[in-house]
Amino acid sequence: MSNEIAILGAGMHPWGKWGHNFVQYGVAAAREALADAGVPWQDVRFVSGGATVRCGYPGYVAGATFAQALGWQGAEVNTSYAACASGSQALAAARNKILAGECEVALVIGADTTPKGFLAPAGGYRPEDPDWVRFYLGITNPTYFALYARRRMDVYGDTLEDFAAVKVKNSRHGSKNPRARYRKCFTAEDVAASALVADPLRLMDICATSDGGAALIVSSLDYAKKIGKGNAPRVAAISTVTPTFASGVVEMPDIATDSAAAAGIEAHSFRSMLPLKAYEEAGIGPEDVSLAEVYDLSTALELDWIEDLQLAPRGGAAQLLRSGDTAIGGRIPVNASGGLACFGEAVPAQALAQVCELTWQLRGEAGDRQVEGATVGITANQGLFGHGSSVIVRK
Amino acid sequence: MSEKPLVPAIEGWYTMAAKPHLIGTRCEACGTYFFPKQHQYCRNPGCDSTDFREVELSRTGHVWSYTNACYQPPEPFVAPDPFEPFAIAAVQLEEEQMVVLGQVVAGIDVADLKVGMPVELVLEPLHETDEAIKVTWKWRPVDLEK
Numbered sequence: 150m151s152n153e154i155a156i157l158g159a160g161m162h163p164w165g166k167w168g169h170n171f172v173q174y175g176v177a178a179a180r181e182a183l184a185d186a187g188v189p190w191q192d193v194r195f196v197s198g199g200a201t202v203r204c205g206y207p208g209y210v211a212g213a214t215f216a217q218a219l220g221w222q223g224a225e226v227n228t229s230y231a232a233c234a235s236g237s238q239a240l241a242a243a244r245n246k247i248l249a250g251e252c253e254v255a256l257v258i259g260a261d262t263t264p265k266g267f268l269a270p271a272g273g274y275r276p277e278d279p280d281w282v283r284f285y286l287g288i289t290n291p292t293y294f295a296l297y298a299r300r301r302m303d304v305y306g307d308t309l310e311d312f313a314a315v316k317v318k319n320s321r322h323g324s325k326n327p328r329a330r331y332r333k334c335f336t337a338e339d340v341a342a343s344a345l346v347a348d349p350l351r352l353m354d355i356c357a358t359s360d361g362g363a364a365l366i367v368s369s370l371d372y373a374k375k376i377g378k379g380n381a382p383r384v385a386a387i388s389t390v391t392p393t394f395a396s397g398v399v400e401m402p403d404i405a406t407d408s409a410a411a412a413g414i415e416a417h418s419f420r421s422m423l424p425l426k427a428y429e430e431a432g433i434g435p436e437d438v439s440l441a442e443v444y445d446l447s448t449a450l451e452l453d454w455i456e457d458l459q460l461a462p463r464g465g466a467a468q469l470l471r472s473g474d475t476a477i478g479g480r481i482p483v484n485a486s487g488g489l490a491c492f493g494e495a496v497p498a499q500a501l502a503q504v505c506e507l508t509w510q511l512r513g514e515a516g517d518r519q520v521e522g523a524t525v526g527i528t529a530n531q532g533l534f535g536h537g538s539s540v541i542v543r544k
Numbered sequence: 545m546s547e548k549p550l551v552p553a554i555e556g557w558y559t560m561a562a563k564p565h566l567i568g569t570r571c572e573a574c575g576t577y578f579f580p581k582q583h584q585y586c587r588n589p590g591c592d593s594t595d596f597r598e599v600e601l602s603r604t605g606h607v608w609s610y611t612n613a614c615y616q617p618p619e620p621f622v623a624p625d626p627f628e629p630f631a632i633a634a635v636q637l638e639e640e641q642m643v644v645l646g647q648v649v650a651g652i653d654v655a656d657l658k659v660g661m662p663v664e665l666v667l668e669p670l671h672e673t674d675e676a677i678k679v680t681w682k683w684r685p686v687d688l689e690k
Contacts, residue, residue, distance in 0.1 A: 269618040276554050276580070285553070285620045286670070286680060287613050288632060288645060295611035296634050303609070303659035347611045348654045394589050395576075399608075399634050399643050408577035409641035411588050416641065 152430070154244050155373035155381040156542065157254070158186025158366035159505040164330040164359040164492045168262065171204045174362030174498075175215050175260035182256070186366035187376065190219055193366070194252035197227045197243040199235035199259030199497030208261075211497065212239075215258050225252070233444065233532025234389055235259060236363070236500030237540055241387045243367050253372040259497035260362030280402040291355055291447075293401045295347035298449030302349060305464035307452065311471070312354050313340035315448035316490055318476050323487020325517035330359050331491045340448075354448040359493030363501035365508070382511040384504075385525075386430035386541040392419035392534075400534045420531055421457040427527065427539040435459040438481065439523040440510060442503035444530040445488040454529050455483060458539075482520045485510060500538055503528035507542040553670040553678035556581075564667050565600035566644065566681060572597055577640040601644075603665040604686065605635040608643045610657040622671035629653075633683045635663055649684040662686040 160181025162174040175198075183190055196219075198211030207214040212226035225246075229238035236259045243255035275281040283289075301307040317337055323329040335353065343352040373381050395407035397416025409416040428434055435458060443454035452466035460481050461469045469475055475483040486492070486506040489499070507526035509515045524544045531537035552558065557580065558566050568579035571586045573593035579601060586593045616627040631648035648657070649668055663683040670680040 270620070272620060276557070279580075281620060282554070282580075283645070284617060286645075287617045287621045287630065287647060289613065289615075289617050292611055292613065292632055292645075296609040296632075299611055299654075300609040300659060345614045347613060349611075394587060395641070397643070399645060404646075405579045405644040406642050407587065408579075410639070411571070411574040411576045411591070413590065414576070414588060 152248060153370060153383040153385055154247050154367050155370055155378065155383055156365055156504070156508045157188060157368050157373060157378055157381055158182040158184070159508040160185060160364045161328045161502055161505050162260070162362040163328045164361035164495060166263070167360045169360070171201055171260040171262040171360070171362070172207065172214055172218050174360060175258050175364065176218050178260065178362040178364035179215060179219055179256055179258055182364040182366045188254055188366055191222050193254050193256045194224050195227070195243055195246045195255035196224050197229065197239040197255055197257045199239045199501065200228050200230040201261045201497045202230070203264060204262055211259070215256070231389065232536040233494070233496055233530050234500055234536045234538040235497040237387060237530065237538030238389050240365065240367070240384065240501065240504065240540065241389055244384060244387060247367065247369050254366065254368045256364060256366055257501060258362070258364040259501050261495040261497050262360045263358040263495065279404060282404055283402050286404070288404070290401060291347040291350060293399065294355060294447035294450060295350045296399065297453060298349055298447060301449055301452060305467065307449065307467045309341070309349055310337065311452070311467040312349070312448040313337040314470055315445065315451050316340050316353055318470070319445065319484050319488045319490035322477060322485050322518055323491025326487050326491065329487045329491040330493050350447055350449070356446050356489035357493035359495045361492065361495035361498045361502065363498040363505050365501060365504060380544070382508050382542050382544055384540065385433070385543045386427040388423055388426035388430065388539040389537070390422060390426050393417045393422055403534060418457070419535070419537060420453060423531065423537045424458050424527065424529060424539040427541050431541040431543070433525060433541070437525050438527050440482045440485055440507070440520045440526050442484060442486060442488070442506050442526065442528045445484060445490055446494070448490070451483060451488065458527060458529055477518055477520055485515065485518050485520050496532070500528065500530045500540070503530065504540055504542060511542060511544050548672065548675065548677050550679050551676040553680045558667070558681050559600065560667065563603060564665055564681065565603045566665065568599055568601045568640070569596040570599045571595070577601065577642060579642065579644060602637045602639050605637040605663060607657060607659055607661045607663055608634040608636045609659060610634070610648070610654055612654050624671070631657065633657065633663060635683055647680065647682045649682045652685060656685065
């Protein structure tokens, strides 16, 4: 396919709550990716960074910040901000540059240092800011995850045991991932004993925020062949579509959905629209997928994603989970990395971390968590309202 | 009972009547509803109208989903001391074809709620200041007393 690029190298700084400057995580990830690719830093002609909004001005110009930290060498830079999809948009920018013939090799990079506790909005009386409104009314991030989870229970018959089983599965996967923050194998009893945060979700159903950094070295297929890496995994599709009006699922930080009252307008689910473009662009379907890395901000949300990716019919994800099909060794392993359950979220790095995992899996280098015979992987990710992504990587 | 006046926590977002309504807008060209109010541009991609009318939204709907807040939310939420958990519902309005979030009235927890349950809009205190009781919209099951 003419719109593919090669993934020559992947690197990650381990996730945790280290409290260091985010730049150092990014540099560590970049150096690992460069070494993995066998590409000298001076050959990288484009540095595409995912922005962090939590780390001051250097985070707003992340592309330049990392280029400077690695040593200015005259490459062009870019910084993308798209909330949780920032890494995917940075990857898309690098792909465009490569496919336009403007550069052969690019570094895509994201890193974050997260503060402790809730992220509260600015004070005062600011009803024009939806984030202010929802916090004023007592609606936090877990509220939204819990609304989706409860709807699954009442509409599809999912149970608390199903949600706990997602955590148990992902913790088993993550226990085999040296880059994961949480590596303990939790049990269903551990989940049930954790504090209720937003019914039906408990503390262990909800992902934490973490520090971390991830990087990819990507290139044209010609360049990959030239350096003897013609068999490197390829980015076959990147979808960063916006929702289609009317967006019918209430999304953070909004207090209401779009109205679908106008003639010719239907309510759509944004999450389910995201992979459509990815499948179309890659020219494949869900039946071709070997494994998926999805954004499990909550345990229940992993089940929504499985259906959004069409890996199970609507309402059928829990059955897939119960039969063991989403575990490593099953038919379609989901979150073989351990997912956000074991990493916590480092926003600008997370979508890239998903692609790093697929890269290692498709190369057969995932060690104890290897998905045997993996040839095609897909990611899914979504953050604040209109931001999300789905990336397909294949051999 | 406090003798402080009842005032809206968010000015102009709902009527203060005994049977209150949320106040939204409706696009005069395509009929799309907006809550919160939108006066400048229509977000329907097939409509470029700038003509909007304020409307009272349906004060009844059906529960799309529900949860609760077991932990005290951060500011600007003003928490009672001690903090009391409260339920939250996302409610589908048929006429407007939209879902609106809100707290559920005091005394109702998730065990009392179900997807599809009919609810109505009422006003209840959100918090008190030195001068007034700030009220907000909340959802209340219609079949509460029977």
